[in-house]
Amino acid sequence: MNSADSIKTRIGRHLLADGMDIIVDLEKSKGCRLIDKRNGDEYLDCFSMFASMAVGFNHDDLLARQDQLGKIAIQKPSSSDIYSEPMAEFIDTFSSIAIPDYLPHLFLIEGGALAVENALKTAFDWKIRKNSAKGIRKETGTKIIHFRQAFHGRSGYTLSLTNTADPRKTALFPKFDWPRIINPKLTFPLDTTSLLEVKKLEKEALDAISTVIDREGADIAGLIIEPIQGEGGDNHFRDEFFRALRTLCDENEILLIMDEVQTGVGLTGKFWAHEHFTVRPDILCFGKKTQVCGILASARIDEVADNVFHEPSRINSTFGGNLIDMVRCSIILKIIRNNNLVDNAEKRGRELLNGLRTLCLDFPDQMSNARGRGLMCAFDLEDGKKRDRCLAHLLKEKILLAGCGEKSIRFRPHLIISCEEVEQLLQAIRKVMRKS
Numbered sequence: 001m002n003s004a005d006s007i008k009t010r011i012g013r014h015l016l017a018d019g020m021d022i023i024v025d026l027e028k029s030k031g032c033r034l035i036d037k038r039n040g041d042e043y044l045d046c047f048s049m050f051a052s053m054a055v056g057f058n059h060d061d062l063l064a065r066q067d068q069l070g071k072i073a074i075q076k077p078s079s080s081d082i083y084s085e086p087m088a089e090f091i092d093t094f095s096s097i098a099i100p101d102y103l104p105h106l107f108l109i110e111g112g113a114l115a116v117e118n119a120l121k122t123a124f125d126w127k128i129r130k131n132s133a134k135g136i137r138k139e140t141g142t143k144i145i146h147f148r149q150a151f152h153g154r155s156g157y158t159l160s161l162t163n164t165a166d167p168r169k170t171a172l173f174p175k176f177d178w179p180r181i182i183n184p185k186l187t188f189p190l191d192t193t194s195l196l197e198v199k200k201l202e203k204e205a206l207d208a209i210s211t212v213i214d215r216e217g218a219d220i221a222g223l224i225i226e227p228i229q230g231e232g233g234d235n236h237f238r239d240e241f242f243r244a245l246r247t248l249c250d251e252n253e254i255l256l257i258m259d260e261v262q263t264g265v266g267l268t269g270k271f272w273a274h275e276h277f278t279v280r281p282d283i284l285c286f287g288k289k290t291q292v293c294g295i296l297a298s299a300r301i302d303e304v305a306d307n308v309f310h311e312p313s314r315i316n317s318t319f320g321g322n323l324i325d326m327v328r329c330s331i332i333l334k335i336i337r338n339n340n341l342v343d344n345a346e347k348r349g350r351e352l353l354n355g356l357r358t359l360c361l362d363f364p365d366q367m368s369n370a371r372g373r374g375l376m377c378a379f380d381l382e383d384g385k386k387r388d389r390c391l392a393h394l395l396k397e398k399i400l401l402a403g404c405g406e407k408s409i410r411f412r413p414h415l416i417i418s419c420e421e422v423e424q425l426l427q428a429i430r431k432v433m434r435k436s
Contacts, residue, residue: 004038022400029057032414032421034400043400044424050402051230051262051412052288055335059416062331073324079108080320090292090326097333098271102280103296105309108321112261112287113153116224118315119283119295120144120157122308123222123255129304130253136218143176143216145209145223145254147183149232149405152224152259161224164232165384165406179212179220181205185235188371189357202241206248213252222283223249224257227273231262233405234378236371242279255282255300265289266336266415269346269374276373291325291332341415348417349374355426363433369408377411378404390432397428 004023011017025037034045034057045057055062062069072086079087091106099106107118127141144161146152152161154169160176162169184201187194213220223245229235249256258281263273265286270276272284282300287293301307308314336342349372356370356379369380381387387407394401404410413421 007037020395020400027058031056031058032417033057041398043395043398044421044428045400046411046413046417046425047400047402048412048414050288051267052291054265054289054332054415055341056414056416059335061335062328065327065331069324069327072327075323076319077323078318078320079323079326080316080318084323086323086327090330093330093333094290097337098265098286098290099296100272100280103284103298105297105301106294107297107309107315108292108294108326109317110293110319110322110325111153111155112285112293113155113158114317115261115285115287115293115295116152116158116161116257116259117155118308119224119257119259119285120222121315122283122295122297122301123257125308125314126255126301126304127221127253129306131218140218141221143178143219143221144257145179145181145212145220147181147205147225147229149183149185149229149235150224150226151229151231152226153261179209181208181212183229183232183235183237184241185229185233185237186371188369198238202238202244205241206244209245209248213248213254217252220252220254222255222257224259226259227263227277228268228373228376230376230410231404233408234371234376234410235405236373239277239279242274242277246279249282257281257283257285259285261285261287261293263376266342266345267374267376267412269342269349271342273373273376289332291329292321294321336415339416344417345374345415348413348419348422349377351419351422352377352411352413352425355422356429359426359429359433362430366433366436372411375411375413375415375417378408380408383407386436390436393432393435394428397431399425399428 007023008017023037025035028035032045034043109115109118124142128138131141132138146161149164150161151164152158159170159173160178182205184198184205186198246256258274260272274281282298284296301309353372356377360367360370367379371378381390384407387403387409391401391403401409
């Protein structure tokens with residue numbers, strides 16, 4: 001057995017090595033092409049490490065900065081309290097490319113779930129202090145409204161929010177009984193019947209939220225939603241629904257939190273997915289493609305003077321985000337900007353979605369509900385078992401994809417994907433459908 005063949009066995013000695021049967025060659029993989037180190041097999045990667053890679057493998061601009069990246073990797077400073085020139089350069093770049101002017105506050109940490117965790121802590125602190133100023137007892141203001149089929153992470157607070165198709169993610173762990181609301185997701189193609197149905201679901205959801213607020217409004221600190229629910233099934237919502245949520249939050253001193261850990265940084269054809277809508281969040285959670293994770297927050301937080309962005313040590317961590325991730329993020333953001341990759345995601349995504357819609361028409365008994373914004377696309381199969389078989393067949397065709405929800409296949413290509421690669425992807429799906 002050569003060294004590459006033994007990699008998974010060696011990892012499995014102490015870890016649950018139940019992932020994909022692929023050993024990535026980190027040196028030879030290039031662009032959207034993932035190379036298996038064991039045999040040289042080449043895959044078209046439309047998985048992108050759970051949407052965490054933006055510009056493909058071994059981008060030339062990243063390779064050109066290997067010396068700088070290597071030097072910075074030698075140390076891991078506590079950037080929460082000890083500052084450096086590379087950190088300042090990252091803040092400059094992140095500010096100019098990624099931070100909207102309506103979200104001036106920034107907090108950094110390692111991990112998307114911990115970004116969400118600190119968004120919740122920000123909301124708790126804000127609401128409890130507001131309640132205290134009104135003479136309400138201080139422990140009031142500790143609940144978060146969230147939605148069915150949401151995925152917000154697997155850490156302490158976030159376990160009470162996450163509720164996707166696989167119960168193993170949250171089962172048996174202690175959780176808070178926070179208000180969970182039906183998610184009025186769209187189904188496609190959108191026609192008169194499906195539009196009426198989603199409007200009915202929206203009313204049901206909004207009525208349920210209003211009931212919760214009437215019953216325990218002082219205890220509701222925030223409302224959290226993904227602009228598009230990813231892990232839960234690539235579920236889309238109407239702008240009208242987001243506007244109604246914004247109104248409810250404004251009228252009841254509730255912070256609107258948008259979890260953009262998966263949807264952010266160009267995937268949907270906008271830098272942030274909420275930019276497709278007319279609603280701005282009070283707090284935005286980011287991660288994955290940004291490498292370093294964290295939250296952005298609006299000036300609404302400043303309605304409380306001693307909020308978490310002003311009072312030391314209210315939210316913090318040892319490292320305050322990993323410095324090497326900040327430097328890598330800076331390079332990636334400049335690649336995205338200089339190569340118009342958000343625009344590429346919109347164009348290639350349109351081609352992908354049009355192709356999926358055609359396939360749904362050609363294979364109506366197998367494929368349905370093609371949907372997407374930018375490259376964040378998906379379609380449904382008849383059930384979860386057929387979805388899993390389809391993924392296995394596509395893997396044999398050297399296409400790397402993943403499932404989501406109960407029966408969906410999700411697409412998370414790198415932002416650099418080409419027109420030719422989109423066509424290769426669609427042809428592979430067509431081939432698999434013909435064989436099914």
